[in-house]
Amino acid sequence: MNAPNNVVANLRRLTRHHLFWPVAALVALVLACGAYSPGFLDVTVADSHLFGQPVDILRQSVTPLLLGLGMCLVIATGGIDLSVGAVMAISLAVSLTFIDANGPGTATALTALVIGLITALVIGTFNGFLVTVLGIQPFIATMILMVAGRGVAMLVTKGQITTTASPAFKSIGSGFVLGVPTPVVIGAVVLAIVAVLVRRTALGMLVESIGINREASRLAGVRATGLIWTVYAICGLLAGLAGIVYGAPTMAADANNIGLMKELDAIMVVVLGGTKLDGGKFSLAGVVVGSLLLTTIERAVIIFHIPSQVTPLFKALVLIVVCLAASERLRRAVTGLLPVRRLQEAS
Amino acid sequence: MAGRNVRRAGAAALAALSLAALSACSSGSGSDEGSGDELISVGFSQLGAESGWRTANTESVQASLTEEAGFDLTFVDAQQKQENQIKALRDFIAQDVDVIAFSPVIETGWDEVIEEIKDAEIPLVLVDRTVDTTVEDPYVTWIGADFKQEGITAGEWVKENAPDAKIFELQGTMGSGAQVDREEGFDSVVGEENIVGKASGNFTRAEGKAAVEAALQAYPETNLIFAHNDDMGLGAIEAIEAAGKVPGVDIKIVTIDGVHDGLQALLDGKFNYVVECNPVFGDQIADAIKKVYAGEELPKETIVVDQAFESITQEELDARLY
Known part of the structure; x- marks a missing residue:
């Protein structure tokens, strides 16, 4: 007699988990794609590497994942970083301009990667400086580079779209490591590093404490300034990596379009994953689920033969449904209706 | 004065x-x-x-x-x-x-x-x-x-050389002049019934590639891709090659713009027809x-x-x- 009750209680607890609805939406969407278009779920080995729609989704979700991981930490401190899209453009512009000047060798490609990442790290540090030392509101501080960053990227490329050829650099975005797409490997490694860094050390807890109550955490001896600064630097670094992973396959530094509006994608995957915008507790697993969901929605639009004119509407609908389902207040309102029904059933 | x-x-x-x-x-x-x-x-x-x-x-x-x-x-x-x-x-x-x-x-x-x-x-x-x-x-x-004329020129080639093609149309940024007019011109010539599907690739290589990856699954009968610009067509090449097919042969590609990389693809036989948008x-x-x-x-x-x-x-x- 207790068993069914336990199941119900467990189910209820499960649906209250912050990841339940995003995961449910993701699974439902993938299964719907599979049902609508047979073969969607197939993963085969072609040319000794993995091939199939799920592989494509994994590869493409790496860009929002990298952006989201950095954004998640920033948001946990109660801040926001609007500059990530522009940082993507800058780091790619710097890397490709370097390759353009130095030829296509593997060593050059590696140097270009490092230079691009260092540039991104410097920009992130600059954001952190504005936020912590100068005390500028994160929204405004990072908006400076969101607006001006593309101008910087244009300066680097001299207003042109620098197109080069470097197989080694290109493989960062389109190559394979032991049959697995390189971006997926990069995403997994970065995720593991960030997870270990924030969950196996006190770093994550300290960051959360700043987001929950900065003054209280200061009184408790947390050095907020240094931590926040670090978090913005990491966010910038990851945005630079995202720009290179996203742009490397094209080998074209398009300062106007690379990473355009991606800051909104980053914020969306963080929020979809159950991290609140006002700071405090954050969920890295949520970022993973959020970026997979976002990428799957974009793909489902084509699989379902949805006309391009209404794709934004379809995206919005899915996201609204997920947010509504995850809303505690709405759930309480709905469960508030349930006892009434139970009474009616009893009588 | x-x-x-x-x-x-x-x-x-x-x-x-x-x-x-x-x-x-x-x-x-x-x-x-x-x-x-x-x-x-x-x-x-x-x-x-x-x-x-x-x-x-x-x-x-x-x-x-x-x-x-x-x-x-x-x-x-x-x-x-x-x-x-x-x-x-x-x-x-x-x-x-x-x-x-x-x-x-x-x-x-x-x-x-x-x-x-x-x-x-x-x-x-x-x-x-x-x-x-x-x-x-x-x-x-x-x-x-004249964007519309460019679309018509591309459409006429398709009508003449691949009249029974199953066409997937790779649209530019929705609402831009180039997208609206090129689509109108092309569709008016080849006819809606030959176009199996459309999706936007925002005029960029990365999004063009993603759209074609999905399109190969969603519209497996596709044997011709019309891209509103070269860059999306170049993205399509990557997606088609990754799927083990031969661009330009298994799936023909028709694009508009005629930038250097696009014409290089034409030279390599990966594009079949390029309408220039002459700057x-x-x-x-x-x-x-x-x-x-x-x-x-x-x-x-x-x-x-x-x-x-x-x-x-x-x-x-x-x-x-x-």
């Missing part, structure tokens, strides 16, 4: 607009008898450098409006800001140039400055883009590409400005001559400016 201005402006205006009433002023100026030794002063306001196409367009304008060709060019780059462009136009009026030419960054908001240009009686030539204004007869002539029409601009200055009648619209390529040689590719 007023007298000198009236005379010079009068000469230009006479030339441009053939106003018989001002003919008395022209006898003394002597500048309306062809270019002669005197240079035609031209103020050109480019909207910025948002794409490789635009850069090639700028280079072409600067290469054509030279002193040797009889022009005194003042070139101002607006860096994609309307206020910069309006400021440049007012500077041109103050300098009292003979002809003003510009590519407006957006369509609206030009009423006041175009009125000022009209008042100064300086003929205006629009390049590439048009304006939406309440001013009557705002410009003498417009020179630019190198500085010579046509120069020609039009000379005619405007000489007071010849010009059509309201001058369509830039676009080529279309079924094949290209390495030499031809190397010889191209962009």
Whole structure:
């Protein structure tokens, strides 16, 4: 007699988990794609590497994942970083301009990667400086580079779209490591590093404490300034990596379009994953689920033969449904209706 | 000062607009008898450098409006800001140039400055883009590409060479002029029934690739892809190759633009047909400005001559400016 009750209680607890609805939406969407278009779920080995729609989704979700991981930490401190899209453009512009000047060798490609990442790290540090030392509101501080960053990227490329050829650099975005797409490997490694860094050390807890109550955490001896600064630097670094992973396959530094509006994608995957915008507790697993969901929605639009004119509407609908389902207040309102029904059933 | 201005402006205006009433002023100026030794002063306001196409367009304008060709060019780059462009136009009026030419960054908001240009009686030539204004007869002539015609040209090739093709159309940024007009032109020729699906790739390689990856799953019967620009077509190549098919053979690719990388793909046999959207029409601009200055009648619209390529040689590719 207790068993069914336990199941119900467990189910209820499960649906209250912050990841339940995003995961449910993701699974439902993938299964719907599979049902609508047979073969969607197939993963085969072609040319000794993995091939199939799920592989494509994994590869493409790496860009929002990298952006989201950095954004998640920033948001946990109660801040926001609007500059990530522009940082993507800058780091790619710097890397490709370097390759353009130095030829296509593997060593050059590696140097270009490092230079691009260092540039991104410097920009992130600059954001952190504005936020912590100068005390500028994160929204405004990072908006400076969101607006001006593309101008910087244009300066680097001299207003042109620098197109080069470097197989080694290109493989960062389109190559394979032991049959697995390189971006997926990069995403997994970065995720593991960030997870270990924030969950196996006190770093994550300290960051959360700043987001929950900065003054209280200061009184408790947390050095907020240094931590926040670090978090913005990491966010910038990851945005630079995202720009290179996203742009490397094209080998074209398009300062106007690379990473355009991606800051909104980053914020969306963080929020979809159950991290609140006002700071405090954050969920890295949520970022993973959020970026997979976002990428799957974009793909489902084509699989379902949805006309391009209404794709934004379809995206919005899915996201609204997920947010509504995850809303505690709405759930309480709905469960508030349930006892009434139970009474009616009893009588 | 007023007298000198009236005379010079009068000469230009006479030339441009053939106003018989001002003919008395022209006898003394002597500048309306062809270019002669005197240079035609031209103020050109480019909207910025948002794409490789635009850069090639700028280079072409600067290469054509030279002193040797009889022009005194003042070139101002607006860096994609309307206020910069309006400021440049007012500077041109103050300098009292003979002809003003510009590519407006957006369509609206030009009423006041175009009125000022009209008042100064300086003929205006629009390049590439048009304006939406309440001013009557705002410009003498417009020179630019006809996106719809480009779509029609691509469609006609498909109709002739692959009449039974199952077409997937890779659209540009939804709502942009190039997307709307190229799609309208292409669809009107090949017919909706031959188009199995459409999706937007936002004119970029990365998104074009993603869209085609999904399309190969969603529309497996596809054997021809029409992309609204070369970049998305290049993305399509990567997606098709990753799926183990041969671009240009298993799935034909037709694109518009004719940028260097696109024509390279044509040379490699991965594209089947490329309709050029020619940015190198500085010579046509120069020609039009000379005619405007000489007071010849010009059509309201001058369509830039676009080529279309079924094949290209390495030499031809190397010889191209962009």
